[in-house]
Amino acid sequence: MNDDVGFSCTSCGKCCHDLKLPLSISEAVDWLERGGEVGVICDLMPWVDEPPLTDMVALRKKSLSFEATSGQLKVRVTPILVAQYEGPCPHLLSDFRCGQYESRPLACKIYPAELNPLQVFDPNSKLCPSDAWQAEIFIPLINQEVHLAIETMNKLSVLEVNAKANLCRIMNINSAALSNQGYVLHQPDRTTFQKALTEINDMIQSGTLPESSADWCVLTHLDVTAADLKSVGAVFEQIQLENLSKTVSIPNGIYIGFGG
Numbered sequence: 077m078n079d080d081v082g083f084s085c086t087s088c089g090k091c092c093h094d095l096k097l098p099l100s101i102s103e104a105v106d107w108l109e110r111g112g113e114v115g116v117i118c119d120l121m122p123w124v125d126e127p128p129l130t131d132m133v134a135l136r137k138k139s140l141s142f143e144a145t146s147g148q149l150k151v152r153v154t155p156i157l158v159a160q161y162e163g164p165c166p167h168l169l170s171d172f173r174c175g176q177y178e179s180r181p182l183a184c185k186i187y188p189a190e191l192n193p194l195q196v197f198d199p200n201s202k203l204c205p206s207d208a209w210q211a212e213i214f215i216p217l218i219n220q221e222v223h224l225a226i227e228t229m230n231k232l233s234v235l236e237v238n239a240k241a242n243l244c245r246i247m248n249i250n251s252a253a254l255s256n257q258g259y260v261l262h263q264p265d266r267t268t269f270q271k272a273l274t275e276i277n278d279m280i281q282s283g284t285l286p287e288s289s290a291d292w293c294v295l296t297h298l299d300v301t302a303a304d305l306k307s308v309g310a311v312f313e314q315i316q317l318e319n320l321s322k323t324v325s326i327p328n329g330i331y332i333g334f335g336g
């Protein structure tokens with residue numbers, strides 16, 4: 077947890093550059109309306125057995141994902157909507173203040189605090205310069221606004237899983253990378269995205285959102301994983317990386333692989 081951490085933002089602007097910023101559904105609608113780009117990161121986990129009730133990490137992963145299949149393999153898929161941009165965020169002003177401060181996404185309100193209550197807070201993993209942690213007067217990292225943003229984002233992340241699963245279904249998004257091996261960023265065009273979001277909102281309002289389940293294709297760049305997936309009857313596609321961590325284009329998106 078981050079409760080006893082002191083912090084004072086230096087307005088260096090580093091956290092407002094080159095990010096994939098997680099968004100709720102309503103934030104995605106707003107972001108697109110303001111002219112920004114939104115993508116969908118899909119993360120997939122084989123899910124053969126249910127975890128014990130004492131495995132808090134697995135239970136959190138379960139709550140953020142939906143049940144699906146990949147051929148004969150049972151899996152869970154975590155869909156994350158992200159505002160994507162290279163370079164400075166379109167809302168970043170020249171003096172590094174936020175041009176949308178009052179209506180900035182929850183993720184912006186939370187940073188550099190941790191969203192995940194199970195994650196140990198480590199200032200060294202953050203982009204903030206060292207003087208942000210060394211203010212002479214103690215200012216808590218978690219004030220009331222940050223606390224509320226963490227609570228709201230955690231709740232929405234669980235509540236919106238099925239709506240995001242349906243978004244994937246409507247936009248024909250059905251490929252994902254394995255957790256910790258890479259990720260797939262799907263980049264539907266703006267019109268497709270806005271139409272799908274409207275459809276989802278209509279179904280939510282009318283209470284007709286179905287439980288979504290689909291067959292997913294696992295993308296991997298690792299020979300050993302491809303062999304494992306084949307042996308369990310999963311649907312998969314092997315991606316060729318020219319260099320480690322290099323981005324590879326796939327239809328309507330990119331695949332980024334980690335490690336060897």
Ligand code: SF4
Pocket residue numbers: 091092093097165166167168169173174175176177180181184
């Ligand atoms: S919306 Fe504001 S706080 Fe969030 S990344 Fe953009 S400039 Fe930074």
Ligand code: SF4
Pocket residue numbers: 084085086087088089090091092187188203204205208
């Ligand atoms: S990286 Fe940290 S110190 Fe710099 S603007 Fe973001 S929150 Fe503030």
